[in-house]
Amino acid sequence: MFSIGDLSRRTGVKVPTIRYYEQMGLLEAAERSEGNQRRFGKRELERLAFIRHARDLGLTIESIRELIDLSGHAEKPCADADRIAKEQLASVRDRIAQLKRLEKELERIALCCTGETVGDCHVIRALSNHALCATDH
Amino acid sequence: MFSIGDLSRRTGVKVPTIRYYEQMGLLEAAERSEGNQRRFGKRELERLAFIRHARDLGLTIESIRELIDLSGHAEKPCADADRIAKEQLASVRDRIAQLKRLEKELERIALCCTGETVGDCHVIRALSNHALCATDH
DNA sequence: ACAATATCTCTAGTGGCTGGAAGTCTAAGG
């Protein structure tokens, strides 16, 4: 049995964040000490690691809730879990594609600066005039 | 002179967002009609396009405020504008790199699903066990 | 003149935390 601070140190999840996950229903309400402090065991540690991992992969709290619900029903087909992961993959790929377009545009804008004054600054001119852009965004 | 709705249609920026930009000080307080409705001209249209463009490129409101301040001082050197653009480029590149690591991890997780039940679902197992990950995150 | 649409201000909500205040509990040292 360890305290919320211990759990935090073991998982790298900040204390207020752990309480937040509990409030959001990702962690079940923890047992309490006589003095009303939370006490966690191995099970909670593992679940928190799961949550942290999923968050690191960009899954929303809502998706994680779904996955936790699913994992409680070992007999169901795992199509839903699969769908959540695939949707997340698709959304990550979308964001990468979008950021690459931005990168191109910013390169054009930022790398052309010739170090003169604001009056003829390429950065500001480029931002003022969308027509100078190579891609649409 | 056009109304906020006209401005919205011309720039693709939603009406409440225009009011929000005014509130944030990116747009100067607009002239008003007799009945207290905002009236905009070409100047405001151009500035809003500038703002929209910068936002599309991922610049924060704060950075845009800086750029607007700068653009009012045509005689100053444009190093600051250049720095803002370069910082944004660096941050975009960071995010791309991070998302690519995620993409790899999600591919491994999502594409291995063999369509069985939750009990032996690869997605859920992978999320439960960080040790299965190829990269650190 | 009237109806339909647009605008006004103000407030609150989004997601995923993060920080602070004010009070209570626990663990270690003396």
Place this chain on the structure above:
DNA sequence: CCTTAGACTTCCAGCCACTAGAGATATTGT
């Protein structure tokens, strides 16, 4: 056993960049 430092509790506010809604007023078209 007592003290004290630190960890813990709850509750509330704030972050960013909007977005939505209520209820009142203005404008526009017929």
